[in-house]
Amino acid sequence: MFDHVKFGVSNYAASKEFFLKALEPLGVVVVSEGSPTYGVEISSKDNTSLCLYQTEEKPAHLHLAFTALNRQQVEAFYRAALKAGGKDNGAPGLRQHYHPNYYAAFVIDPDGHNIEVVCHEPET
Template sequence: MIHHVSLGTNDVARSRKFYDAVLGVLGLGLLKASQDSADYGVSTVLFSLETPVNGKPASAGNGVHIAFEAGGRSKVDEFHRVALLHGGSDAGAPGLRPEYDPNYYGAFVLDPDGNKIEAVTHHGK
């Protein structure tokens, strides 16, 4: 079982502007922040952004992405729209992905550091 996931960032303040808005759409809030990290969740930390502890620049992983359960198609749509308004870039517009599953509805974006994230649901509406 996964306890939490962390992605690297080179600018915590910039990442917070993006993730505060985007994760808010999905019901996750900022639980703790410092100049080196931002931690999101509901009652416990599920997702973090951190400057690398080795002092080297953060870089996005090719082939890596984090998928968040959206709970419905309208939330996937809103996630994508809000991400683009807050410095993200499109990596796959909202829509059905029948090659994964007949009910798989998702959207992909790149955050300001180039990390790929997704909102997905298997529910209608």
């Protein structure tokens, strides 16, 4: 559905570092970068990208959910995000109130955004 999502952050360097480290288990890398006010575009192999830029405005809180191919990627994201400075907002596990195979983890990023990685596939 999306080609890219772009949003402002209060500390460009901290947010860039957080997202690159936290989403590394999903294969995310920098694909282009300009000045902090222009921002950075990060993407994985699916060509959908996330773009961050420095803003003086207080960003509204977002909930961003990224797709994992398997449950191991969800767990790797969670560990990487916490190591990168994220705050726990829900350890990896099933959320069967969404559906029987909804396996997700949640962290809060440096700006207070709720970042989720979810796998919809059954355990392999």
